[in-house]
Amino acid sequence: MEFEVQENQANNSIQGIINLQPQVNQVNQVQVQQQEIQIKQTDIQVSSTLEESVAVTLLRDLRQIGIKLRCVLVPTMSTDNARELRNWDLWGPLVFCLMLALTLSLSGNNDDGPGIFATIFVLIWVGSFVVTLNAQLLGGKVSFFQSVCVLGYCVFPINLGALFTLFFQFFYLKMFLVIGCFLWSTYSAVGFMKLLIPEQKRILALYPVILFYLFLSWFALIV
């Protein structure tokens, strides 16, 4: 086996060629296989993500969350958005879920903080799981974690709604804000899921998404 590596100083990349040659060559019928595999690594060097400081790692993850958030919440559905959403991650949903559960359980209005935290947490994760499973069972070609990721990111407007209701006391204003946030979340999530479900079962797959965000908005309004 030969391994040739050329280090390209110009754009900080490594290019190489691997030749694979099996050692057996005494029989004429055995074919000599020679494969050339090109390696191109044009990004940061491999060992450096272990050596960087924690702040750099966290900032990078936060920037990724921010980019995906912008893709999900400004529902334009361009191909860039779709490609970005294929790199799913579950940090974003976890952050928003925890923020929502903390906001609602720490607001002064209720007498069962831990219960509310647990209810919201379980509701978001089990709800995303069940809604995604429902879409898959109806024949949609939706990847499981990608769908959970999008549903989790679309919880962000309800987060904003819950934060607003902490500060305002007037009930009709709260209701108006929460309804607005609910419509925003639902429109984003539906815009994503709509494309992956066959035509005649569309409402059957979208109704659970609407119910999910309705439930969360109700909690944001009431608690």
Place this chain on the structure above:
Amino acid sequence: MEIGVQKQTDEEKQAQPEQFNKLDDSGDKKQTGYCGFLTVEYYTPYFNVTETDVIQRIKATFLPFRPDFLNITKENPDLWGPIWINATLIFMITAIANLRQVDSEKENQSFEVGYVPQATALLYIIAFGTPVILAIVMKILGVDLSFFQTICLYGYSMSTLLPITILCYFQNEMFLWMIIAYGVGNSILFLIFNLKEELDKLQIQKKYIIIGIVVTMQLSLYLFYKLVFFSYVSEGKIELSSAAQEESQPGN
């Protein structure tokens, strides 16, 4: 020497496809054997409905004297209805029960949120546990209904609770008991009329066993429903606080 090696390689090539076949067989056996019900593909045939089908089935539950339901769903039982009708019911119970607690005199009112786990447990255990038990009993007694058909039947019978929950918003105790009674009657009639065709093939005692199970479970569901979620009427703050203490105790 050369011929010997060639034969060996040919045999090896023949051996390899057999190995692959063995792998395929064992893989297939694993998938359709005992753990088949854990895969997604096992349940996909039961979601083969469209919106018009679902609406038609829900409408059929409100007209119990025309037993069309089982005829419609015999070939195509679906699981979408039972799951999402119960989820809608959980949301409506939470919303309506909280709205009933609204007391316009209190400034910062705290709403009871413990309904969600209680309602989830109650509805899903009854909606899925009862038909499984009923299907087992019916199979022992000789009726020919599969598990999924019974689950479908029971799940759709829960849709009678949808308008009842909305009407439970009103504060009048007498009115609540009346609509609960209507709900019990409607769902029991729906279930019995739809099972009638299957039950007529049995002897009298076996028929009454099944009818007895159905009636008991529906009665207990509706009683539970009324007493746990909609039991108090906010006429005064004393009743509200005592009922709230009552509710929080089983939660603790």
